[in-house]
Amino acid sequence: MPVELVASAFEETRNFYLRPLGEKIEFNAGVGSQFLGYRSLGREKSTSHMGGEACEQYRIGRTAGALASGRSADFYHEPFRRCAALFERMTVLGDRIFSACVEGLALGGDSFAPYMKSPMHRLGLNYYKVGYGAEIANTVDYAMSPHVDHAIFTVIAQDKPGLEVQDPDGSWIHVPVTPDALFVFLGDYVQRWTNGAYRSALHRVGPVPVDRISIQYKHRPSYSTVVAPLDPFVDEENPPRYDPFDTGSLYESLLESLLGGTEAAPR
Ligand SMILES: O=C(O)CCC(=O)C(=O)O
């Protein structure tokens, strides 16, 4: 991954978030954009924060089919040309990481090919400004609440520290900022496919003493993939631990409830 491409994506992201709110909400995410686009401060609800997640967010990626709003998917990428180039490179990296995972699981090279025909990969661009938690009356000091990603895996770059990943012993590990490296962790779908043999990484973002940007690439299967424990991981001693999960409709209904189910002007 060219270091300059990541650096320039950080710069482009910073420039976007410095724009007035009135300009940013032109790109609001919602059902009509398949949740690509902008999520203003506090728009994304959380079970553990009073006011929601303490950051502004933006998602780019490809849509499944035409957008209901009639806007082209590209509309949502307009402020993010360089990030779109990074996204394309990330999909290539993602395919390589995924091939290595499949090999490591001894599942055979093509076993996932049917799930990856029109993948819902996404690049997330998050902005955590000092004071955002207080602005939305959060009563906890971390900026993003603990969660696992709806993804096969996530590749992350951060310009300042903040990301924490939970160790199996329950302690939180601070992920260091390494300018020439990317950080990768497993998402929910691998845990489901392997029936719990591989664990997804519970993660959160701690308090931010300085303004911070993170760029996360989420590698995902096709829109309507049903993710369920795979045969090699299920036997009499290991019955299926997870119900089948539809990565399109179930994920989007989850997101719709997290975002309040509307495209209304943000607070
Ligand atoms: O900002 C970060 O480092 C993590 C963001 C995150 O976990 C997410 O957007 O899913």
Ligand SMILES: [Fe+2]
């Ligand atoms: Fe996450």
